[in-house]
Amino acid sequence: MNETKESKIDYGIILSILLLSIISIATLFSTTYLIEGKGIRTTIMQIIWYVIGAIAIVVIMQFDSEQLWKLAPVAYGIGLLLLVLVLIFYDRPTAAFTGAKSWFKLGPLTFQPSEIMKIAFILMLARVVTKHNSEYEEHFPKADFLLFGKILLTSVFPLALILMQNDLGTTLVFMAIIGGIVLMSGITWKIILPIFAAAASIGGGLLFIVVYNRDVLLNFGFKSYQFARIDSWLNPYQDSADAAYQLIQSMKAIGSGKIFGKGFGVSEVYVPVRESDMIFSTIGENFGFVGSAALIFIYFLLIYQMIRICFDTKNEFYAYISTGVIMMILFHVLENVGMGIGMLPLTGIPLPFISQGGSALLGNMMGVGLVMSMRYHYRSYMFSEDESKFD
Structure with missing residues (x-):
């Protein structure tokens, strides 16, 4: 029995995105028009960006x-x-x-070009890992070290350019993408575990220095506003009139929504920058714990x-693409919700498909398109799993 291409469209993903779009448009209308009285332009622009994303x-x-390989x-x-041009212009x-x-x-x-770069970066990492694994059918230490080196070489240029933009939040998203693909790449745990342990130690060490001797980090290019975000996370009520004000107001808004919220x-x-980074505070206040x-x-x-699509289609190249897209979305959700309720430091990361921001929304929609392409072209590649022939 022949499948039509229409039957290979994943309507479950479409339904999820449709629900998220409704929540986004309604929440932005509530935030910018009903609560802040700024007019309806933000809501209309979000609808336009959703159309472009579709x-x-x-x-x-x-x-x-x-x-996609090519x-x-x-x-x-x-x-x-x-990323180079944005540093100039x-x-x-x-x-x-x-x-x-x-x-x-x-x-x-x-x-914001870094949002689109996330998708290009995922594609390139997926290609690098797939090509390496097609050349080395068995995993042994030398091959795994070589693969990790290739991943680092692919990652160092975009990471350096984004750090030069003073965009720590986006840098963390790229690190999450790298971490997910490294875990899926087949590199032995004898290599991965020490690397992740070292990364955790460096992170913990940096946090210790921020708390007890931050002047050292200032000499290495760290900014005072980055320290302020750490301070507001560790002790938000220490300086409620300045750096921690946004976090405190967000927690108040979400907590005041209680179980069912105050209503649409x-x-x-009042929560500053509510339509973008702190959009979850509107959802928590309007619709409470149930809506959140x-x-x-x-x-x-x-x-x-x-x-599920990744397991159904069984294509290595697409497996790494979907891993990158999933890690990108998952990290955004965890970080945005976490910072909104005070569990994680403020990083300026939007809530996927919900927050105001055309670049971020377009990047997320492109990621969804990549994953949906797996199902759409299933018959065309199910018998051709050796992507090395694409070269």
Whole structure:
């Protein structure tokens, strides 16, 4: 029995994205129009970006694994070029407000190239790991060290450029993508465990220095606003009028929503930058614990369906692509919700598919398009799992 391509579209993922889009549009309307009285422009722009994102999904779904394989280095190169250009032509007012040189100014719109670079980076890492594993069919220490070196070489340039933008949050997202693909790559635990232990030790050591001797880090280029975020995380009520104000207000708003929330568009707590980084505070205040839990459950369903597609189609190249996309979305959700309730430090990471921001939304939709392409082209590559022939 022949399957039509329509039957290979994953409607579960489409439903999840549709639900998230409804929540996003409703929450932004509640935040910017009903609560803050800023007008309806933000809501309309989010609808427009969702339409653009839907078109991006349809376009990306037309690319099969062989075409994506060939596209990966081109996309990676263009992404690196954009990261270099944004360091030169970044929007000065936005940089002055956020502290990060991460946005181009395009008329009335801003564009963050690192969000699109995430997708190009995932494609390139997936290609690097797949090609290496096709050349070394068995895993042994020398081959695994070589693979880890290839991953580091692919990662060092985008990471360095993003760090030069003073964008720590996006750097952490890239690290999460790298970590997920390394775990899936087949590298032995005898190599992975010491590396992760060393990374954890460095992170713990940096946190210790921040608390007890931060002047050392200032000499290495760390910024005072980064220390302020750590301080507000460890002790938010120490300086409630400055760095920790946003976090305290977010926790108050979410806590005041209680079980069922105060109702759509109802708010009694002011939260700065609520429409982007702190959008979860509106959901918590308007819809309470029940609404917040429902949102997290939709994210769970979306990620579960992505994992299921990966197991159903059994394609190594796509497995690494889906791993990168899943880690990108998962880290965004955990970090944004975590910082909103005070469990994690503030990093300026938006809530996927919900927060205001066209670049971030477009990047996430492109990631979804890559995963949906797996199912769409299943018949065309199910008998051709050796991606090394793509070269």
